[in-house]
Amino acid sequence: MNDRIQNTSLLAGLSLLVFTAATFAVSTLLFLVNVQITAANLFIALALTVAFVWFAAKAWFPDNRVLYFGISLAIAAALFFIFLGVSGHFYDLSYDGQTYHQEGILRMVDGWNPFYETLGGTGAPYSIWIDHYAKAGETIAAALYAVTGQIELSKVFNFLLILASFFLSFAALAACLPKKRGLAAIFALLLACNPVSIYQSLSFYVDGQLGSLLISLVALSVLIYLRHNLYLIIAFSLCMMLTINNKFTAIAYVGIMCIGLVAALYITQKYGLLKKMLVAMTASTIIGVVILGFNPYVTNTIKYQNPFYPLAGEDAKDVVAAFTPTSFMTMNRFEEAAVSYFSASEGNSTKRDATTLKPPFTFSMEELQYYGIPDTAIGGFGPLFSGVLVLSLIILLMAFLFNIPRTMVVLGLLVILFASVFINYAAWWARYVPHLWLLPFIIALLGFSFDERKVIRGISWLMVAVLFINVSMVSYSYFQLQSEANRTLKTQLQTLKDSPQPVSAYFSYAFSNKNRMQEYGIEVKELLEEPKCGSKLELKDSGTLVCTQ
Incomplete structure (x- = not known):
């Protein structure tokens, strides 16, 4: 079976x-x-x-x-x-x-x-x-x-x-x-x-x-x-x-x-x-x-002359630099990652001077709002990930005491993982190195391999529990915040659909919203600059302004 x-x-x-x-x-x-x-x-x-x-x-x-x-x-x-x-x-x-x-x-x-x-x-x-x-x-x-x-x-x-x-x-x-x-x-x-x-x-x-x-x-x-x-x-x-x-x-x-x-x-x-x-x-x-x-x-x-244009070669564009905290400028990529994953969660920002370190296993309700967006920049693997890293280190140290050869095999796997993560200079930003998520699972498997050692197995189970809570918090925050934002946008779109057609709209950065509005049954007259009409509606998180008068 x-x-x-x-x-x-x-x-x-x-x-x-x-x-x-x-x-x-x-x-x-x-x-x-x-x-x-x-x-x-x-x-x-x-x-x-x-x-x-x-x-x-x-x-x-x-x-x-x-x-x-x-x-x-x-x-x-x-x-x-x-x-x-x-x-x-x-x-x-x-x-x-x-x-x-x-x-x-x-x-x-x-x-x-x-x-x-x-x-x-x-x-x-x-x-x-x-x-x-x-x-x-x-x-x-x-x-x-x-x-x-x-x-x-x-x-x-x-x-x-x-x-x-x-x-x-x-x-x-x-x-x-x-x-x-x-x-x-x-x-x-x-x-x-x-x-x-x-x-x-x-x-x-x-x-x-x-x-x-x-x-x-x-x-x-x-x-x-x-x-x-x-x-x-x-x-x-x-x-x-x-x-x-x-x-x-x-x-x-x-x-x-x-x-x-x-x-x-x-x-x-x-x-x-x-x-x-x-x-x-x-x-x-x-x-x-x-x-x-x-x-x-x-x-x-x-x-x-470069397969990775425009991110490499002459006139290369750095898409990360503008969002990098200024405090990271004096750190190497390993220090940046450590600070990021041990700090309070934050969204991406072009105006961040420094991050805020916090004790592992702690979080604030304010942090959870940053998991409603797709590019959480600081602490991007969840509010409890720093606690997971602490438990990972404890399990690894205990495993060395119990069985060095077995632990060395796992260290070999971790070397491969770290090499694939830190080859990216922006390893501090979770979305650029999503496979770093493998780290605690490799170590937890090591912990569970010691059938006769109750303490290390107990800590491994604790880490699994923390991972579960961490994932649950991220998932709940994301889907709840997305649901709220979508309800607002759908109400706005229905209002526009019920309005006299066509509606005049300025799409700012989100030109694909023309297609969204057409799919919704809204006739659109595109404006090439921000409208100066008496009453405007800004579509939720969509950078689009629509004249309502």
Whole structure:
């Protein structure tokens, strides 16, 4: 029974991950042959996913393939439609989401092919970011938008990747802890509920997706190490290709994690598997960067001699500097991270001089409001994360006293994790390093490995409890604040819909709101400058001014 639950979880996770990756791959390959995004992209990806799961089901359920193939797809489909409804119920009220992320999605569905066309010079807003950033998140969203005609539904991929990371993590943890399935389920749930993924789930930000993808990649690495087969290697490759097209920094993160898997296979003398994985990793990198990532990596290199333009090379733009506390200017990246995660939570700001250190395990109600936005800058892993770090250190020190060789293995894993985190100079900002969330779970597993030591196991359970409370606080704050803001915006939109048409609107930074208002049935006359009418309505968190008189 346990193996059936574990393998069903694995198939469900693979279904969600492969569907997302296939949607991206199909769309970009069609871009390559100059075919724009249409509704067909999503259905081709769905057919490929069903075929993959059909063949994969035989590997884990040779005697009951049809039954568990159906169960796995049913779970994935049910969750898809449930969270499709959740996504459609909320408007994205984030700054970046309403600006270049949605603008890129709308342009793709309108026929823009980023492989061969640029928006720069056309007057398109935010063209420098849309043209030159990695855009897996926007591409998969555009494919679904082409089917539904409602852009907010496309946020469902945030939830699909959170769910995929849960199912894959449970399968990996259950394989490592065959007699502790309950603990595996708790760990998988908390891992998947990465605070960054949670407080970006109702927006078009992509850092939360990156966190879910990196957790999925780690889970697949564990499964491959323990019991590899062709389907796990294919899924690993697809996850690699999707991840490195999510954000520029993902290439470094994925590369270091691959080095970690290669090192583990080499040290344990699994040379046959090592050769297979080296081939898979090399092919995935080449395909992911050169073919699927033709835009931006190849096009940026051709035009600007740097694949990471405009964040690197001549005239590089530093998108973090303006939001960095001035007190960080004298610190190195390790000190910045330590101060950030041991300080009271704050949102991003261009006027912050210093952060406010606080005792671990404490929080204020004021802090919780900063988890209603998608880019909490200080203390971004939750108000109790500093307490989690303290408990992690205590467990690690105790483990050294009990079993040095076992602890050294975990230290090796932590070195790989820290290398992938601190390669980013902005490791103090949680959304830029969402995989730092793995840290306490690696150490907690070490603590639970000491079956005969009640104290270290007790502290490990305490850390799990604190993690649960931390995630609950972030989740409640985010969804409550988003619900309140959405109620306000929907009331405003209904007022405009009931007003004489058309309404005159100035969109400020959120040009994609033209599409939102049209979807709502509001006729719009766009104003090119802030209106001077007698009575104006500012749409909630949307930078849009509408004349009401």
